[in-house]
Amino acid sequence: MVRAVPDTHGEILAAAARRFTVTGYRGTSLQDIAREVGCSKATVLYHFANKEALLAELMAPAIGVLRDLDDKLIGLTGAAAQEVAAQGFVDLAVRFRQEIAVLRGEFPELLCQPAFAHIQQISDRLRDALAGHSDRPGARIAALVLLAGISEACAEFADIPDDALRLALLTLARRAVEPVETPLPHPPTTEDKDS
Amino acid sequence: MVRAVPDTHGEILAAAARRFTVTGYRGTSLQDIAREVGCSKATVLYHFANKEALLAELMAPAIGVLRDLDDKLIGLTGAAAQEVAAQGFVDLAVRFRQEIAVLRGEFPELLCQPAFAHIQQISDRLRDALAGHSDRPGARIAALVLLAGISEACAEFADIPDDALRLALLTLARRAVEPVETPLPHPPTTEDKDS
DNA sequence: CTTCTGCCTGACCGATCGGTCAGGGTCTGA
DNA sequence: TCAGACCCTGACCGATCGGTCAGGCAGAAG
Numbered sequence: 001m002v003r004a005v006p007d008t009h010g011e012i013l014a015a016a017a018r019r020f021t022v023t024g025y026r027g028t029s030l031q032d033i034a035r036e037v038g039c040s041k042a043t044v045l046y047h048f049a050n051k052e053a054l055l056a057e058l059m060a061p062a063i064g065v066l067r068d069l070d071d072k073l074i075g076l077t078g079a080a081a082q083e084v085a086a087q088g089f090v091d092l093a094v095r096f097r098q099e100i101a102v103l104r105g106e107f108p109e110l111l112c113q114p115a116f117a118h119i120q121q122i123s124d125r126l127r128d129a130l131a132g133h134s135d136r137p138g139a140r141i142a143a144l145v146l147l148a149g150i151s152e153a154c155a156e157f158a159d160i161p162d163d164a165l166r167l168a169l170l171t172l173a174r175r176a177v178e179p180v181e182t183p184l185p186h187p188p189t190t191e192d193k194d195s
Numbered sequence: 196m197v198r199a200v201p202d203t204h205g206e207i208l209a210a211a212a213r214r215f216t217v218t219g220y221r222g223t224s225l226q227d228i229a230r231e232v233g234c235s236k237a238t239v240l241y242h243f244a245n246k247e248a249l250l251a252e253l254m255a256p257a258i259g260v261l262r263d264l265d266d267k268l269i270g271l272t273g274a275a276a277q278e279v280a281a282q283g284f285v286d287l288a289v290r291f292r293q294e295i296a297v298l299r300g301e302f303p304e305l306l307c308q309p310a311f312a313h314i315q316q317i318s319d320r321l322r323d324a325l326a327g328h329s330d331r332p333g334a335r336i337a338a339l340v341l342l343a344g345i346s347e348a349c350a351e352f353a354d355i356p357d358d359a360l361r362l363a364l365l366t367l368a369r370r371a372v373e374p375v376e377t378p379l380p381h382p383p384t385t386e387d388k389d390s
Numbered sequence: 391c392t393t394c395t396g397c398c399t400g401a402c403c404g405a406t407c408g409g410t411c412a413g414g415g416t417c418t419g420a
Numbered sequence: 421t422c423a424g425a426c427c428c429t430g431a432c433c434g435a436t437c438g439g440t441c442a443g444g445c446a447g448a449a450g
Binding site: 029030031041042045050051 | 437441
Protein backbone atom coordinates (compact mmCIF):
# COMPACT_ATOMS: atom_id res chain seq x y z
CA MET A 1 0.00 0.00 0.00
CA VAL A 2 1.39 3.27 -1.07
CA ARG A 3 2.25 5.44 1.85
CA ALA A 4 -0.07 8.41 1.73
CA VAL A 5 2.29 11.35 1.61
CA PRO A 6 0.63 14.09 3.60
CA ASP A 7 0.39 17.05 1.22
CA THR A 8 0.32 19.59 3.97
CA HIS A 9 1.22 22.43 1.64
CA GLY A 10 -1.79 21.74 -0.57
CA GLU A 11 -4.09 21.18 2.36
CA ILE A 12 -3.18 24.55 3.80
CA LEU A 13 -3.81 26.18 0.44
CA ALA A 14 -7.23 24.56 0.15
CA ALA A 15 -8.18 25.40 3.71
CA ALA A 16 -7.10 28.99 3.25
CA ALA A 17 -9.24 29.27 0.11
CA ARG A 18 -12.23 27.95 2.01
CA ARG A 19 -11.79 30.26 4.97
CA PHE A 20 -10.99 33.33 2.87
CA THR A 21 -14.20 32.92 0.88
CA VAL A 22 -16.25 32.86 4.06
CA THR A 23 -14.57 35.44 6.26
CA GLY A 24 -12.34 37.33 3.83
CA TYR A 25 -8.58 37.70 3.82
CA ARG A 26 -8.28 40.09 6.70
CA GLY A 27 -11.04 38.38 8.61
CA THR A 28 -9.22 35.07 8.54
CA SER A 29 -6.34 34.49 10.92
CA LEU A 30 -3.50 32.05 10.42
CA GLN A 31 -4.88 30.32 13.48
CA ASP A 32 -8.21 29.77 11.69
CA ILE A 33 -6.47 28.18 8.74
CA ALA A 34 -4.31 25.98 10.96
CA ARG A 35 -7.38 24.83 12.88
CA GLU A 36 -9.15 23.89 9.65
CA VAL A 37 -6.13 21.89 8.47
CA GLY A 38 -5.57 20.35 11.86
CA CYS A 39 -2.03 21.59 12.34
CA SER A 40 -0.35 24.37 14.23
CA LYS A 41 -0.07 27.97 13.13
CA ALA A 42 3.68 27.54 13.04
CA THR A 43 3.24 24.82 10.43
CA VAL A 44 1.34 27.20 8.19
CA LEU A 45 4.25 29.62 8.46
CA TYR A 46 6.71 26.83 7.79
CA HIS A 47 5.12 26.20 4.40
CA PHE A 48 4.48 29.84 3.53
CA ALA A 49 6.76 32.75 4.26
CA ASN A 50 3.85 34.81 5.54
CA LYS A 51 0.14 35.39 5.14
CA GLU A 52 0.57 37.47 2.02
CA ALA A 53 2.60 34.76 0.29
CA LEU A 54 -0.23 32.34 0.96
CA LEU A 55 -2.69 34.66 -0.75
CA ALA A 56 -0.33 35.24 -3.66
CA GLU A 57 0.06 31.52 -4.33
CA LEU A 58 -3.70 31.10 -4.11
CA MET A 59 -4.25 33.81 -6.70
CA ALA A 60 -1.44 32.92 -9.08
CA PRO A 61 -3.49 30.91 -11.61
CA ALA A 62 -6.25 33.51 -11.85
CA ILE A 63 -3.72 36.28 -12.23
CA GLY A 64 -2.00 34.38 -15.02
CA VAL A 65 -5.25 34.16 -16.97
CA LEU A 66 -5.92 37.84 -16.31
CA ARG A 67 -2.55 38.73 -17.81
CA ASP A 68 -3.32 36.61 -20.86
CA LEU A 69 -6.56 38.50 -21.32
CA ASP A 70 -4.68 41.76 -20.96
CA ASP A 71 -2.35 40.72 -23.77
CA LYS A 72 -5.24 39.78 -26.03
CA LEU A 73 -6.70 43.26 -25.65
CA ILE A 74 -3.65 45.02 -27.04
CA GLY A 75 -4.50 46.96 -30.15
CA LEU A 76 -8.22 46.27 -30.09
CA THR A 77 -10.59 49.21 -30.31
CA GLY A 78 -14.29 49.98 -30.27
CA ALA A 79 -16.82 47.19 -30.34
CA ALA A 80 -14.15 44.54 -30.91
CA ALA A 81 -12.41 45.50 -27.68
CA GLN A 82 -15.73 45.46 -25.86
CA GLU A 83 -16.62 41.99 -27.08
CA VAL A 84 -13.24 40.44 -26.31
CA ALA A 85 -13.13 42.10 -22.91
CA ALA A 86 -16.65 40.98 -22.05
CA GLN A 87 -16.11 37.43 -23.20
CA GLY A 88 -12.69 37.15 -21.58
CA PHE A 89 -13.69 38.60 -18.26
CA VAL A 90 -16.91 36.64 -17.94
CA ASP A 91 -15.00 33.46 -18.67
CA LEU A 92 -12.30 34.35 -16.17
CA ALA A 93 -14.77 35.33 -13.50
CA VAL A 94 -16.77 32.15 -13.84
CA ARG A 95 -13.72 29.89 -13.86
CA PHE A 96 -12.14 31.54 -10.85
CA ARG A 97 -15.26 32.10 -8.86
CA GLN A 98 -13.71 31.09 -5.60
CA GLU A 99 -10.65 33.27 -6.04
CA ILE A 100 -12.88 36.22 -6.79
CA ALA A 101 -14.95 35.49 -3.73
CA VAL A 102 -11.74 35.60 -1.74
CA LEU A 103 -10.90 39.08 -2.90
CA ARG A 104 -14.49 40.19 -2.51
CA GLY A 105 -14.47 43.73 -1.37
CA GLU A 106 -10.93 43.69 -0.14
CA PHE A 107 -9.61 44.53 -3.58
CA PRO A 108 -8.67 48.14 -2.85
CA GLU A 109 -6.54 47.30 0.14
CA LEU A 110 -5.13 44.07 -1.19
CA LEU A 111 -4.00 45.76 -4.36
CA CYS A 112 -1.71 47.89 -2.25
CA GLN A 113 0.31 44.84 -1.38
CA PRO A 114 3.41 44.59 -3.57
CA ALA A 115 2.49 41.13 -4.84
CA PHE A 116 -0.53 42.61 -6.61
CA ALA A 117 0.79 46.00 -7.61
CA HIS A 118 0.27 45.46 -11.33
CA ILE A 119 -3.26 44.08 -11.08
CA GLN A 120 -4.72 47.53 -10.71
CA GLN A 121 -3.29 48.63 -14.04
CA ILE A 122 -4.51 45.52 -15.80
CA SER A 123 -8.02 45.93 -14.46
CA ASP A 124 -7.97 49.58 -15.48
CA ARG A 125 -7.09 48.57 -19.03
CA LEU A 126 -9.78 45.91 -18.94
CA ARG A 127 -12.35 48.45 -17.86
CA ASP A 128 -11.19 50.81 -20.58
CA ALA A 129 -11.56 48.09 -23.20
CA LEU A 130 -15.03 47.21 -21.97
CA ALA A 131 -15.92 50.86 -22.42
CA GLY A 132 -14.77 50.56 -26.05
CA HIS A 133 -11.97 52.98 -25.19
CA SER A 134 -14.59 55.69 -25.14
CA ASP A 135 -14.17 58.53 -22.68
CA ARG A 136 -17.88 59.21 -22.42
CA PRO A 137 -18.94 58.97 -18.77
CA GLY A 138 -21.80 56.66 -19.66
CA ALA A 139 -19.49 54.15 -21.25
CA ARG A 140 -16.97 54.27 -18.42
CA ILE A 141 -19.66 53.90 -15.80
CA ALA A 142 -21.28 50.99 -17.59
CA ALA A 143 -17.93 49.24 -17.81
CA LEU A 144 -17.25 49.61 -14.11
CA VAL A 145 -20.75 48.51 -13.14
CA LEU A 146 -20.34 45.40 -15.26
CA LEU A 147 -16.92 44.44 -13.97
CA ALA A 148 -17.88 44.91 -10.36
CA GLY A 149 -21.29 43.33 -10.77
CA ILE A 150 -20.01 40.29 -12.62
CA SER A 151 -17.41 39.68 -9.94
CA GLU A 152 -20.01 39.90 -7.24
CA ALA A 153 -22.41 37.65 -9.09
CA CYS A 154 -19.77 34.96 -9.57
CA ALA A 155 -18.95 35.02 -5.90
CA GLU A 156 -22.62 34.87 -4.96
CA PHE A 157 -24.16 32.35 -7.33
CA ALA A 158 -22.00 29.43 -6.30
CA ASP A 159 -24.83 27.02 -7.02
CA ILE A 160 -25.32 27.81 -10.70
CA PRO A 161 -23.37 25.62 -13.14
CA ASP A 162 -20.49 27.28 -14.98
CA ASP A 163 -22.07 27.14 -18.43
CA ALA A 164 -25.37 28.65 -17.39
CA LEU A 165 -23.73 31.42 -15.43
CA ARG A 166 -21.32 32.23 -18.23
CA LEU A 167 -24.13 32.43 -20.77
CA ALA A 168 -26.30 34.63 -18.59
CA LEU A 169 -23.47 37.01 -17.76
CA LEU A 170 -22.29 37.31 -21.33
CA THR A 171 -25.81 38.00 -22.55
CA LEU A 172 -26.18 40.65 -19.91
CA ALA A 173 -22.81 42.20 -20.68
CA ARG A 174 -23.60 42.50 -24.37
CA ARG A 175 -26.92 44.09 -23.56
CA ALA A 176 -25.46 46.48 -21.01
CA VAL A 177 -22.30 47.90 -22.53
CA GLU A 178 -22.82 51.31 -24.02
CA PRO A 179 -22.60 50.91 -27.79
CA VAL A 180 -19.70 52.80 -29.32
CA GLU A 181 -19.23 53.88 -32.87
CA THR A 182 -16.72 51.40 -34.20
CA PRO A 183 -13.85 53.06 -35.99
CA LEU A 184 -14.15 52.52 -39.72
CA PRO A 185 -12.82 49.11 -40.64
CA HIS A 186 -11.00 50.71 -43.58
CA PRO A 187 -7.24 50.33 -43.71
CA PRO A 188 -5.70 53.15 -41.68
CA THR A 189 -5.29 56.46 -43.43
CA THR A 190 -2.72 59.06 -42.57
CA GLU A 191 -5.10 60.48 -39.99
CA ASP A 192 -5.37 57.24 -38.06
CA LYS A 193 -1.83 57.20 -36.80
CA ASP A 194 -1.51 56.76 -33.08
CA SER A 195 -0.77 60.14 -31.65
CA MET B 196 -18.99 86.90 20.02
CA VAL B 197 -20.80 83.64 20.08
CA ARG B 198 -18.87 80.97 21.80
CA ALA B 199 -18.11 78.25 19.26
CA VAL B 200 -19.59 75.12 20.74
CA PRO B 201 -17.28 72.27 19.80
CA ASP B 202 -19.48 69.69 18.09
CA THR B 203 -17.24 66.78 18.96
CA HIS B 204 -19.96 64.26 18.31
CA GLY B 205 -20.43 65.49 14.77
CA GLU B 206 -16.72 65.78 14.16
CA ILE B 207 -16.18 62.20 15.18
CA LEU B 208 -18.98 61.11 12.87
CA ALA B 209 -17.48 63.00 9.94
CA ALA B 210 -13.97 61.76 10.63
CA ALA B 211 -15.21 58.19 10.89
CA ALA B 212 -16.98 58.51 7.54
CA ARG B 213 -13.79 59.79 5.95
CA ARG B 214 -11.60 57.06 7.39
CA PHE B 215 -14.09 54.27 6.73
CA THR B 216 -14.31 55.20 3.05
CA VAL B 217 -10.56 54.97 2.72
CA THR B 218 -9.62 51.99 4.83
CA GLY B 219 -12.96 50.29 5.43
CA TYR B 220 -14.78 49.64 8.68
CA ARG B 221 -12.59 46.87 9.95
CA GLY B 222 -9.47 48.50 8.62
CA THR B 223 -10.09 51.64 10.64
CA SER B 224 -9.31 51.65 14.35
CA LEU B 225 -10.88 53.91 16.93
CA GLN B 226 -7.38 55.28 17.37
CA ASP B 227 -7.33 56.34 13.69
CA ILE B 228 -10.60 58.19 14.08
CA ALA B 229 -9.49 59.87 17.29
CA ARG B 230 -6.26 60.98 15.64
CA GLU B 231 -8.19 62.51 12.72
CA VAL B 232 -10.46 64.40 15.08
CA GLY B 233 -7.62 65.40 17.35
CA CYS B 234 -8.99 63.85 20.50
CA SER B 235 -8.35 60.70 22.49
CA LYS B 236 -9.75 57.30 21.73
CA ALA B 237 -11.58 57.43 25.04
CA THR B 238 -13.43 60.52 23.81
CA VAL B 239 -14.69 58.62 20.80
CA LEU B 240 -16.02 55.96 23.14
CA TYR B 241 -17.54 58.62 25.35
CA HIS B 242 -19.71 59.85 22.48
CA PHE B 243 -20.48 56.41 21.05
CA ALA B 244 -21.15 53.27 23.03
CA ASN B 245 -18.84 51.28 20.77
CA LYS B 246 -17.50 51.05 17.27
CA GLU B 247 -20.63 49.38 15.94
CA ALA B 248 -22.85 52.15 17.31
CA LEU B 249 -20.73 54.68 15.45
CA LEU B 250 -21.30 52.81 12.22
CA ALA B 251 -25.01 52.46 12.89
CA GLU B 252 -25.45 56.20 13.43
CA LEU B 253 -23.47 56.87 10.28
CA MET B 254 -25.73 54.61 8.27
CA ALA B 255 -29.05 55.59 9.80
CA PRO B 256 -30.16 58.10 7.13
CA ALA B 257 -29.33 55.80 4.25
CA ILE B 258 -31.07 52.91 5.93
CA GLY B 259 -34.16 55.03 6.43
CA VAL B 260 -34.35 55.80 2.73
CA LEU B 261 -33.78 52.15 1.94
CA ARG B 262 -36.75 51.20 4.10
CA ASP B 263 -38.89 53.79 2.35
CA LEU B 264 -37.95 52.26 -0.98
CA ASP B 265 -38.79 48.84 0.37
CA ASP B 266 -42.27 50.07 1.30
CA LYS B 267 -42.82 51.56 -2.14
CA LEU B 268 -42.10 48.19 -3.73
CA ILE B 269 -44.90 46.40 -1.93
CA GLY B 270 -47.42 45.00 -4.35
CA LEU B 271 -45.57 46.00 -7.50
CA THR B 272 -44.91 43.32 -10.10
CA GLY B 273 -43.20 42.88 -13.47
CA ALA B 274 -41.83 45.88 -15.31
CA ALA B 275 -43.36 48.33 -12.85
CA ALA B 276 -41.42 46.77 -10.00
CA GLN B 277 -38.25 46.84 -12.08
CA GLU B 278 -38.62 50.51 -12.92
CA VAL B 279 -39.39 51.63 -9.38
CA ALA B 280 -36.58 49.50 -7.99
CA ALA B 281 -34.08 50.78 -10.53
CA GLN B 282 -35.04 54.41 -10.07
CA GLY B 283 -35.19 54.16 -6.30
CA PHE B 284 -31.93 52.34 -5.88
CA VAL B 285 -29.98 54.50 -8.29
CA ASP B 286 -31.22 57.58 -6.50
CA LEU B 287 -30.37 56.12 -3.12
CA ALA B 288 -26.94 54.96 -4.21
CA VAL B 289 -26.03 58.33 -5.68
CA ARG B 290 -27.29 60.29 -2.69
CA PHE B 291 -25.53 58.11 -0.19
CA ARG B 292 -22.35 57.53 -2.11
CA GLN B 293 -20.11 57.92 0.86
CA GLU B 294 -22.12 55.59 3.06
CA ILE B 295 -22.00 52.97 0.35
CA ALA B 296 -18.28 53.41 0.00
CA VAL B 297 -18.02 52.74 3.71
CA LEU B 298 -19.73 49.40 3.43
CA ARG B 299 -17.81 48.57 0.29
CA GLY B 300 -17.12 44.88 0.33
CA GLU B 301 -17.68 44.46 4.01
CA PHE B 302 -21.40 44.02 3.51
CA PRO B 303 -21.51 40.27 4.18
CA GLU B 304 -19.78 40.50 7.54
CA LEU B 305 -21.34 43.78 8.60
CA LEU B 306 -24.81 42.46 7.92
CA CYS B 307 -24.21 39.88 10.61
CA GLN B 308 -24.12 42.62 13.20
CA PRO B 309 -27.48 42.92 14.96
CA ALA B 310 -27.88 46.58 14.05
CA PHE B 311 -28.15 45.62 10.38
CA ALA B 312 -29.94 42.31 10.64
CA HIS B 313 -32.93 43.40 8.58
CA ILE B 314 -30.95 45.02 5.75
CA GLN B 315 -30.24 41.68 4.17
CA GLN B 316 -33.94 40.95 3.76
CA ILE B 317 -34.66 44.38 2.34
CA SER B 318 -31.88 44.09 -0.22
CA ASP B 319 -33.11 40.62 -1.15
CA ARG B 320 -36.55 42.04 -1.83
CA LEU B 321 -34.99 44.89 -3.79
CA ARG B 322 -33.05 42.45 -5.92
CA ASP B 323 -36.20 40.42 -6.47
CA ALA B 324 -38.10 43.51 -7.59
CA LEU B 325 -35.32 44.49 -9.97
CA ALA B 326 -35.62 41.04 -11.47
CA GLY B 327 -39.31 41.77 -12.07
CA HIS B 328 -40.07 39.01 -9.54
CA SER B 329 -39.05 36.55 -12.22
CA ASP B 330 -37.33 33.36 -11.15
CA ARG B 331 -35.43 32.96 -14.39
CA PRO B 332 -31.70 32.76 -13.63
CA GLY B 333 -30.93 35.42 -16.22
CA ALA B 334 -33.21 37.93 -14.55
CA ARG B 335 -31.92 37.17 -11.06
CA ILE B 336 -28.31 37.41 -12.19
CA ALA B 337 -28.87 40.68 -14.00
CA ALA B 338 -30.47 42.15 -10.91
CA LEU B 339 -27.57 41.19 -8.70
CA VAL B 340 -24.98 42.44 -11.17
CA LEU B 341 -26.78 45.77 -11.34
CA LEU B 342 -27.16 46.24 -7.61
CA ALA B 343 -23.56 45.34 -6.87
CA GLY B 344 -22.19 47.25 -9.84
CA ILE B 345 -24.16 50.39 -9.11
CA SER B 346 -22.96 50.39 -5.52
CA GLU B 347 -19.38 50.01 -6.63
CA ALA B 348 -19.70 52.72 -9.26
CA CYS B 349 -21.12 55.20 -6.78
CA ALA B 350 -18.27 54.55 -4.40
CA GLU B 351 -15.73 54.88 -7.18
CA PHE B 352 -16.87 57.84 -9.25
CA ALA B 353 -16.73 60.38 -6.47
CA ASP B 354 -15.82 63.11 -8.94
CA ILE B 355 -18.90 62.90 -11.15
CA PRO B 356 -21.78 65.24 -10.23
CA ASP B 357 -24.88 63.63 -8.77
CA ASP B 358 -27.16 64.38 -11.70
CA ALA B 359 -24.84 63.03 -14.35
CA LEU B 360 -24.13 59.88 -12.40
CA ARG B 361 -27.80 59.29 -11.66
CA LEU B 362 -28.74 59.67 -15.30
CA ALA B 363 -25.99 57.39 -16.54
CA LEU B 364 -26.78 54.68 -14.01
CA LEU B 365 -30.51 54.80 -14.63
CA THR B 366 -30.01 54.59 -18.38
CA LEU B 367 -27.72 51.62 -17.88
CA ALA B 368 -30.13 49.92 -15.50
CA ARG B 369 -33.04 50.24 -17.91
CA ARG B 370 -30.89 48.83 -20.69
CA ALA B 371 -29.54 45.98 -18.59
CA VAL B 372 -32.49 44.53 -16.69
CA GLU B 373 -33.85 41.44 -18.31
CA PRO B 374 -37.23 42.35 -19.77
CA VAL B 375 -40.09 40.45 -18.19
CA GLU B 376 -43.55 39.86 -19.52
CA THR B 377 -45.68 42.29 -17.61
CA PRO B 378 -48.82 40.76 -16.20
CA LEU B 379 -51.82 41.88 -18.22
CA PRO B 380 -52.99 45.29 -17.06
CA HIS B 381 -56.61 44.08 -17.33
CA PRO B 382 -58.69 44.10 -14.20
CA PRO B 383 -58.12 40.80 -12.43
CA THR B 384 -60.22 37.87 -13.56
CA THR B 385 -61.08 34.92 -11.42
CA GLU B 386 -57.82 33.29 -12.48
CA ASP B 387 -55.67 36.14 -11.24
CA LYS B 388 -56.36 35.62 -7.58
CA ASP B 389 -53.25 35.46 -5.46
CA SER B 390 -52.67 31.83 -4.66
C1' DC C 391 25.14 3.18 16.03
C1' DT C 392 25.47 8.23 14.62
C1' DT C 393 24.34 12.01 11.69
C1' DC C 394 21.72 14.67 8.87
C1' DT C 395 17.56 16.50 6.84
C1' DG C 396 12.76 17.68 6.40
C1' DC C 397 8.58 18.39 8.87
C1' DC C 398 6.34 19.99 12.66
C1' DT C 399 5.35 22.07 17.28
C1' DG C 400 4.64 24.85 21.82
C1' DA C 401 6.11 28.77 23.77
C1' DC C 402 6.86 33.15 23.12
C1' DC C 403 7.32 38.07 21.07
C1' DG C 404 5.82 42.93 20.19
C1' DA C 405 2.06 45.35 18.26
C1' DT C 406 -2.54 46.54 18.00
C1' DC C 407 -7.26 45.91 18.71
C1' DG C 408 -11.93 47.40 21.17
C1' DG C 409 -13.22 48.71 25.47
C1' DT C 410 -13.08 50.22 30.75
C1' DC C 411 -12.22 53.23 34.49
C1' DA C 412 -11.02 56.67 37.88
C1' DG C 413 -10.25 61.16 37.92
C1' DG C 414 -9.40 66.10 36.27
C1' DG C 415 -11.06 70.44 34.25
C1' DT C 416 -14.83 73.63 33.20
C1' DC C 417 -19.15 75.60 33.15
C1' DT C 418 -23.74 76.52 35.33
C1' DG C 419 -27.18 77.26 38.51
C1' DA C 420 -28.44 77.40 43.32
C1' DT D 421 -19.00 79.24 47.38
C1' DC D 422 -20.27 74.90 46.52
C1' DA D 423 -22.49 70.85 44.06
C1' DG D 424 -23.35 68.61 40.13
C1' DA D 425 -23.49 67.84 35.17
C1' DC D 426 -20.86 67.53 31.28
C1' DC D 427 -16.75 66.68 28.51
C1' DC D 428 -12.52 64.75 28.15
C1' DT D 429 -8.22 62.13 29.21
C1' DG D 430 -4.14 58.77 30.35
C1' DA D 431 -3.48 54.50 31.99
C1' DC D 432 -4.77 50.21 31.73
C1' DC D 433 -7.16 45.62 30.48
C1' DG D 434 -7.66 41.02 28.09
C1' DA D 435 -7.76 39.23 23.57
C1' DT D 436 -5.89 38.47 19.24
C1' DC D 437 -2.99 39.41 15.54
C1' DG D 438 1.25 38.00 12.35
C1' DG D 439 5.51 36.22 13.02
C1' DT D 440 9.98 34.00 15.38
C1' DC D 441 12.63 30.44 17.48
C1' DA D 442 14.71 26.50 19.69
C1' DG D 443 13.96 22.05 19.77
C1' DG D 444 11.47 17.34 19.13
C1' DC D 445 10.57 13.54 16.09
C1' DA D 446 10.89 10.24 12.15
C1' DG D 447 13.22 8.33 8.47
C1' DA D 448 17.14 7.89 5.23
C1' DA D 449 22.11 7.70 4.59
C1' DG D 450 26.73 6.72 6.22
